Amino acid sequence: MNVAFWCSSEPGQIWTWRYTPFLGVWAVAGALIGAYVLAHRRAGRVLDPAMFRRWCFGVLALFAVSEWPLGQLGVGYFATIGILRYVVYTFVAAPLLLSGLPGWLLDRWFPLDSTRGRALSALTSWPAALIIFNVVLFGTHVPITVDTLKVWQLGSFFVDVLHLGAALIWWFPAIRRERARGAIQEPIRAFYLFASSVLMFVPAAFLTFSPLPLYGLYELAPPLWLGFDPISDQQAAGIMMNVVGGFVLWGIIAALFIRWAKENEHADTVAKRERDARTLARMAAMAPASADAPASGDAAGGPVAAAGGAAPGDPDDPASA
Numbered sequence: 175m176n177v178a179f180w181c182s183s184e185p186g187q188i189w190t191w192r193y194t195p196f197l198g199v200w201a202v203a204g205a206l207i208g209a210y211v212l213a214h215r216r217a218g219r220v221l222d223p224a225m226f227r228r229w230c231f232g233v234l235a236l237f238a239v240s241e242w243p244l245g246q247l248g249v250g251y252f253a254t255i256g257i258l259r260y261v262v263y264t265f266v267a268a269p270l271l272l273s274g275l276p277g278w279l280l281d282r283w284f285p286l287d288s289t290r291g292r293a294l295s296a297l298t299s300w301p302a303a304l305i306i307f308n309v310v311l312f313g314t315h316v317p318i319t320v321d322t323l324k325v326w327q328l329g330s331f332f333v334d335v336l337h338l339g340a341a342l343i344w345w346f347p348a349i350r351r352e353r354a355r356g357a358i359q360e361p362i363r364a365f366y367l368f369a370s371s372v373l374m375f376v377p378a379a380f381l382t383f384s385p386l387p388l389y390g391l392y393e394l395a396p397p398l399w400l401g402f403d404p405i406s407d408q409q410a411a412g413i414m415m416n417v418v419g420g421f422v423l424w425g426i427i428a429a430l431f432i433r434w435a436k437e438n439e440h441a442d443t444v445a446k447r448e449r450d451a452r453t454l455a456r457m458a459a460m461a462p463a464s465a466d467a468p469a470s471g472d473a474a475g476g477p478v479a480a481a482g483g484a485a486p487g488d489p490d491d492p493a494s495a
Contacts, residue, residue, distance in 0.1 A: 382408075
């Protein structure tokens, strides 16, 4: 089967371990990092080291599974590595890229009151994002899509763009903090991510339990290792999506939940300290008044006693009489 691997300088070649640089992958990775730095310089902003590291790690994750050898093996030889690429695109690269994107840069690219901003808000509202993600998940893993698009370079590139784009849309309301852009909080976020993890098991089950090869692309690919036939490869791909993808997703869910719990605990601690400070301030304001009350009472009571009470030995005093 003559398969045209995207970004390969020798389409349709039989696999060899000779390094073949995918120049398109290098160009995209360089453009992503360069555009990030250039946007900061044009805006006169200083790079945040933590956010820049997350952005670079996201680009590195994309690069690792798109460059040789994983990119070529996943596109035309092994369904297992193809699913591994999907897992990295969706559950590693996309959240890293989003968490490394500063809010001011997002406002610069997608102003809230612009057409682009309204379109982004519509796409990333959590019901729409959940639907888009799962439509792309199911649609790009049915046999007709794989066997039609992945056998040529542009089609394979289009599938990768769909995977990354749907992942960015899906993660947006769960990762971003901007309430104005539809950010969701617990417990809706837990339901949102849990629903996606459950739906992901459906295509994984088809891959794992199908008695026949589903994809002609991988079935007819030149064999590379003895004993790893198309059925075994397909079953391993289903396990990869189900187990590895599930573990990565649940790890992210746990990390987000722990962060949410720590933020709530910190907010409760700050609120308690503020309440205690206000209580101490009120007590301090009341303390002088309570301390002066007995003294003023004695001062007032002395003259009254002197004026109203008779002195000893006074002829008007009944006791002296």
